[in-house]
Amino acid sequence: MLTVVLISVAVVVFFAGIAIRLMKTLQMPAHLRWELYPIPKGPRERQRYGGSYFEESDWWTKPEDSSHKSEMVFVVREVLLLRGVWENFRPLWLWSWLLHWGLYLYVIATMLGMVEVSLPAGSNSGALHGAVVHGYRTACFLGLVGAAGLVVMRSLHPRLRPFTTRIRIFDLVLLGSIFATGVLSLKMGTNGLVSMVRDLSGFSSYFGNPPVVWRVHLILVAFFLAYFPFTHMTHAYMKYFTWHDLRWDDSPSSRNPRAAKALAANLQRKSSWAAPHIASGNAATWSEVVSDPNGNGVGKRA
Amino acid sequence: MLRPSDIATQSGQLSKVPAQTLLPLPAPYDDFATLAPRKVLDPKVLERIDTSLDGFSALGISRPLTPEDERQLVDRFLSGLEKLLSKEDNWAFLKQLQLSLDHCARCQTCVEACPIYTGSGHDEVYRPTFRSEVFRRLVNEYGKPQGRLLARLKGEHIDLNAATLGRLLESAYRCTLCRRCAQACPMGVDNALLTREIRKLFSMEMGIAPKEIHEKGSMLQLRTGSSTGMNARAVHDNIEFLDEEIHDQTDITIKTPWDKEGADVLLIHNAGEILAWPENPMAFAIILEAAGISWTMSSELVGYDSVNYGLWYDDAQFARVAVKQAEAASKLKVKKIVLGECGHGHKASMVTADRILTGDLSTPRESALVLLRDIVMSGRLKLDPSKNNFPVTLHDPCNIVRMMGIVEPQREILRAICPQFREMTPHGVNNYCCGGGSGFAVMSGYNFEDWRFSVAGRMKLKQILDAFDDCPSPDIKKYVCAPCSNCKGQFRDLFRYYGVWEKSGILYGGLAELIVNAMSDISEPFIKWEFH
Numbered sequence: 056m057l058t059v060v061l062i063s064v065a066v067v068v069f070f071a072g073i074a075i076r077l078m079k080t081l082q083m084p085a086h087l088r089w090e091l092y093p094i095p096k097g098p099r100e101r102q103r104y105g106g107s108y109f110e111e112s113d114w115w116t117k118p119e120d121s122s123h124k125s126e127m128v129f130v131v132r133e134v135l136l137l138r139g140v141w142e143n144f145r146p147l148w149l150w151s152w153l154l155h156w157g158l159y160l161y162v163i164a165t166m167l168g169m170v171e172v173s174l175p176a177g178s179n180s181g182a183l184h185g186a187v188v189h190g191y192r193t194a195c196f197l198g199l200v201g202a203a204g205l206v207v208m209r210s211l212h213p214r215l216r217p218f219t220t221r222i223r224i225f226d227l228v229l230l231g232s233i234f235a236t237g238v239l240s241l242k243m244g245t246n247g248l249v250s251m252v253r254d255l256s257g258f259s260s261y262f263g264n265p266p267v268v269w270r271v272h273l274i275l276v277a278f279f280l281a282y283f284p285f286t287h288m289t290h291a292y293m294k295y296f297t298w299h300d301l302r303w304d305d306s307p308s309s310r311n312p313r314a315a316k317a318l319a320a321n322l323q324r325k326s327s328w329a330a331p332h333i334a335s336g337n338a339a340t341w342s343e344v345v346s347d348p349n350g351n352g353v354g355k356r357a
Numbered sequence: 358m359l360r361p362s363d364i365a366t367q368s369g370q371l372s373k374v375p376a377q378t379l380l381p382l383p384a385p386y387d388d389f390a391t392l393a394p395r396k397v398l399d400p401k402v403l404e405r406i407d408t409s410l411d412g413f414s415a416l417g418i419s420r421p422l423t424p425e426d427e428r429q430l431v432d433r434f435l436s437g438l439e440k441l442l443s444k445e446d447n448w449a450f451l452k453q454l455q456l457s458l459d460h461c462a463r464c465q466t467c468v469e470a471c472p473i474y475t476g477s478g479h480d481e482v483y484r485p486t487f488r489s490e491v492f493r494r495l496v497n498e499y500g501k502p503q504g505r506l507l508a509r510l511k512g513e514h515i516d517l518n519a520a521t522l523g524r525l526l527e528s529a530y531r532c533t534l535c536r537r538c539a540q541a542c543p544m545g546v547d548n549a550l551l552t553r554e555i556r557k558l559f560s561m562e563m564g565i566a567p568k569e570i571h572e573k574g575s576m577l578q579l580r581t582g583s584s585t586g587m588n589a590r591a592v593h594d595n596i597e598f599l600d601e602e603i604h605d606q607t608d609i610t611i612k613t614p615w616d617k618e619g620a621d622v623l624l625i626h627n628a629g630e631i632l633a634w635p636e637n638p639m640a641f642a643i644i645l646e647a648a649g650i651s652w653t654m655s656s657e658l659v660g661y662d663s664v665n666y667g668l669w670y671d672d673a674q675f676a677r678v679a680v681k682q683a684e685a686a687s688k689l690k691v692k693k694i695v696l697g698e699c700g701h702g703h704k705a706s707m708v709t710a711d712r713i714l715t716g717d718l719s720t721p722r723e724s725a726l727v728l729l730r731d732i733v734m735s736g737r738l739k740l741d742p743s744k745n746n747f748p749v750t751l752h753d754p755c756n757i758v759r760m761m762g763i764v765e766p767q768r769e770i771l772r773a774i775c776p777q778f779r780e781m782t783p784h785g786v787n788n789y790c791c792g793g794g795s796g797f798a799v800m801s802g803y804n805f806e807d808w809r810f811s812v813a814g815r816m817k818l819k820q821i822l823d824a825f826d827d828c829p830s831p832d833i834k835k836y837v838c839a840p841c842s843n844c845k846g847q848f849r850d851l852f853r854y855y856g857v858w859e860k861s862g863i864l865y866g867g868l869a870e871l872i873v874n875a876m877s878d879i880s881e882p883f884i885k886w887e888f889h
Contacts, residue, residue: 084448105786107762139543221512297545
């Protein structure tokens with residue numbers, strides 16, 4: 056029962072944490088452009104070499120390519136294959152790929168497990184059950200090897216070691232422990248994930264008296280869920296912003312009517328920077344700072 | 358092994374940057390003994406300024422004399438940090454900053470992409486994640502509630518003292534903001550953006566910035582109209598002189614149009630070209646007149662200088678200059694602004710300022726490379742490629758190529774008019790920075806130039822030499838086409854430092870000059886093959 060409560064609380068913290076982070080990001084002021092090529096947009100030939108609409112004469116008179124298909128293809132390839140790491144840090148790739156796929160399969164197996172327990176009693180779900188059990192087993196195995204490999208890499212590789220702190224090792228050990236206890240619980244003859252899902256769905260009697268290792272596994276999962284939103288691991292979904300919203304956002308204001316409105320609001324914000332050439336002294340708006348004709352700090356107030 | 362927390366070490370220098378470990382160059386540049394000796398700083402100067410990062414000084418940061426001075430320095434930094442993380446003071450870049458602070462996996466996937474780190478022979482002090490991680494930890498520890506406790510628990514504590522701040526600021530001027538590392542990051546984290554934000558904090562809160570890009574740069578530009586110090590009268594006189602030069606060299610009579618209301622094109626050069634490389638504005642005038650373009654220059658304050666140094670270090674300076682340039686165009690009611698061969702001027706005006714230049718200030722802005730491509734490919738000029746029958750390679754200015762995606766127009770031109778055109782490796786959006794980016798090309802600091810040439814420009818020099826490895830003899834004259842004033846400044850100084858003109862016969866210059874050199878109607882070669 057305790058584990059069910061813990062998991063339930065953790066799930067609430069997990070989604071609340073994610074929602075808060077998303078809201079905070081969405082509520083940030085309209086920013087200036089800072090794109091970086093290549094950007095997966097526009098004609099394929101131009102994408103091949105990383106070109107942009109700026110290559111066209113009178114570009115502002117041409118229609119904008121607003122398709123996100125190439126962006127999606129890029130993201131899927133990056134998520135599935137970790138191409139960035141493959142191209143730029145090959146020795147890290149295998150372990151990172153194993154850990155990521157361990158996590159992906161764990162999530163997929165959990166979802167399939169939820170489907171399985173929601174089926175009416177007596178349904179023939181043999182194939183689904185097999186997918187859950189094998190998916191879960193594979194997830195735990197891949198994740199454990201990946202996490203262990205990354206701990207070794209972070210501890211020994213000269214490129215990683217100077218930047219490896221307690222918290223980096225802690226994150227990996229936490230993930231590794233989840234996968235390790237998952238593997239152990241399977242060894243002990245449980246059907247692992249399905250029983251967890253059943254427990255969470257109110258079928259707590261299904262498993263009877265679970266072994267300690269399974270309880271430990273659930274407690275670790277609960278801790279991870281509650282911890283995740285406050286770590287850099289949120290890159291899993293925040294990449295939408297770092298890629299789509301920043302790196303790939305080359306949409307000009309002339310095609311974005313909301314830009315002028317957002318700008319007007321931003322220019323009325325107060326600037327309090329204190330350097331002599333700004334010296335806005337908590338009073339000047341950005342509009343006043345920018346219109347300072349000689350950059351001599353006319354926004355300065357007595 | 359250098360750890361981020363080592364930045365707070367009270368005494369000593371974090372790196373000596375030994376010449377023997379620098380990236381090897383091909384012969385005859387492979388003998389480290391032939392490198393120009395580094396400038397030895399006067400002991401009195403060394404006592405006064407902080408060179409404890411790597412022995413070099415870009416800013417001449419004064420060491421605090423008393424504990425009270427140090428406390429004030431730290432307090433001012435913390436005050437700036439708070440503003441950097443606020444919606445009011447940093448609305449323009451808060452999202453980029455916050456996301457790059459929060460989502461680094463410390464995977465070091467980006468580090469090999471950095472030409473300074475690799476050019477230095479992997480000196481840890483130049484690792485692109487070093488300053489980012491230091492800054493990230495300072496933000497987490499000193500800019501967030503419970504930060505100090507969490508930093509200790511995580512093992513990420515860094516002392517915040519004068520040594521930390523002095524080295525952090527100098528370190529922010531060991532990155533050219535080329536953003537190759539950002540390209541490599543699987544998370545979308547941008548170390549260059551963090552570098553710029555560090556520079557910004559020091560400039561906008563503490564008034565500390567390199568004098569070459571602040572006092573003698575953006576402040577001078579806002580006061581006189583140009584970072585060169587040329588006022589409208591001076592720029593008129595200089596351009597008039599160039600018009601005469603055009604006549605003397607080519608027999609073509611041109612009177613550069615000024616303040617022509619309703620012109621199709623307002624051409625804004627980097628004004629430094631007019632003084633340092635006058636052949637470039639001359640070439641533009643010849644091409645535009647020959648192609649029958651309706652064009653003008655502006656004598657409005659800042660309207661004749663496309664530079665915008667604020668892009669590298671200060672939002673207020675950046676916005677002030679961008680608005681002035683747009684006002685000049687708006688006043689003349691031109692159809693578009695065309696940015697001359699100036700990389701950061703391109704990005705500042707066409708990209709970063711895009712969302713501040715709305716309404717009356719929204720005159721469309723276009724790259725000169727695109728206009729030149731249209732003119733060349735339209736057949737409006739009679740061109741004879743055999744006049745350019747010498748080895749030519751192309752340098753891709755980071756701001757124009759990686760940050761704007763303008764890759765092909767300049768190549769279309771070169772393929773059409775330069776029979777011996779060859780690419781560098783890598784090129785296009787994957788190019789290496791010239792080593793003079795983000796203001797370095799105009800900065801000399803105390804002994805900063807030694808670093809700029811021996812470390813920052815090393816990878817680019819290797820690339821150039823490799824591109825011409827089939828014709829290394831100085832008797833075969835070769836041309837690096839660099840359509841960016843800042844990059845040309847770096848090449849001028851870099852080539853002089855290594856003796857590249859004498860040893861390899863490699864000259865640098867702009868794109869417009871190559872076009873004019875190929876014009877059939879001009880009998881004398883426009884490119885003079887004289888190093889300057």
